[in-house]
Amino acid sequence: xxxxxxPLELRSKQQWVLWRAENRGGGxxxxxxxxxxxxxxxxxxxxxxxxxSAAQVAPQFSGIGFVLVEGGGxxxxxxxxxxxxxxxxxxxxLDLVEEFNSFVELSPSRxxxxxxxxxxxxxxxxxFSAKRLREAGFDARDGExxxxxxxxxxxxxxxxxxxxYRPLRSCDRELQSLLQRLSPPATQTAQQPPCVVNS
Numbered sequence: 521x522x523x524x525x526x527p528l529e530l531r532s533k534q535q536w537v538l539w540r541a542e543n544r545g546g547g548x549x550x551x552x553x554x555x556x557x558x559x560x561x562x563x564x565x566x567x568x569x570x571x572x573s574a575a576q577v578a579p580q581f582s583g584i585g586f587v588l589v590e591g592g593g594x595x596x597x598x599x600x601x602x603x604x605x606x607x608x609x610x611x612x613x614l615d616l617v618e619e620f621n622s623f624v625e626l627s628p629s630r631x632x633x634x635x636x637x638x639x640x641x642x643x644x645x646x647x648f649s650a651k652r653l654r655e656a657g658f659d660a661r662d663g664e665x666x667x668x669x670x671x672x673x674x675x676x677x678x679x680x681x682x683x684x685y686r687p688l689r690s691c692d693r694e695l696q697s698l699l700q701r702l703s704p705p706a707t708q709t710a711q712q713p714p715c716v717v718n719s
Contacts, residue, residue, distance in 0.1 A: 522680075525680075525685060527636065529638065529688050530586055530677070533592075534568060535565075536569050537552040537569070538577065538583070539581060539583055552567075555569045557580070563672070571584075582628070583678065585675060586675055588669055588675065589672075590670075590671040593638055593640065594637075594639065595669065595670045597698075598669065600627075600631075600663075600664060601665070602633060603633065604631075605631075613633055616635060616666075619698075620691050620694050621686060622688055623636045623685075626680045626681075627676065628676050634675060634678075637691040638689065646668045647667045647668075648702050650663060650664045650665060652702065666702075
C-alpha cells in the first residue's frame with residue numbers, strides 16, 4: 521500500500537478501522553476491528569483510530585478501512601465485479617470513473633472499483649443490482665452491482681489507484697444526476713372515484 525496515494529482528506533480523519541476476511545454464515549465477510557484487535561463498529565467512534573495507527577498494525581490484518589459518517593462530507597461509489605482477472609473494466613464503470621473524475625482505487629479483490637469524492641449532504645446508502653443498472657441504461661453484466669455510501673458504513677481502502685492518480689474533488693452534481701438516473705420511475709396512482717355519501 522502506498523500511503524501517500526490515499527487522499528489527505530481521508531488520512532487526516534480519526535475514522536479508521538482494520539478488517540479481516542472471515543467465514544461467517546457460509547460466506548467470507550470483512551469484519552472490522554480496532555487497532556488493538558477488538559471488534560469495531562461503525563456506530564461507535566471509540567473503536568476507530570487515526571490513519572497512522574491503522575497503518576502501523578495493518579500487516580496483522582487483511583487491510584484497513586474508512587468509516588463514513590453523517591455530515592462527514594465524503595461519499596464512495598462501490599462498483600462490484602466490474603474488473604476481469606485480465607484487467608478489462610466494464611464500460612459503464614469506466615464511464616463513472618470519467619464522469620466523477622475523482623480518486624479511484626481498486627478493491628482488495630482487484631475485481632471492483634471505489635470512487636471517492638466530496639459531497640455537501642449525507643444520503644442513505646443505496647445498492648443497485650445489474651438488473652436495475654440495465655433498466656437505467658447501463659450495460660451491466662449479471663453479478664455486477666453499484667453501491668452508494670455516505671454514512672453508517674465502512675469501506676475497505678487499498679490505496680491502489682486505478683489507471684492514474686486523481687485528487688479528491690466535489691461531485692454533488694454528478695451524484696445527484698446518477699441517483700436520478702438510477703431511481704425507478706414513480707408509479708402513477710390510479711385515480712379513485714369521489715366518495716358519495718347518501719344523506
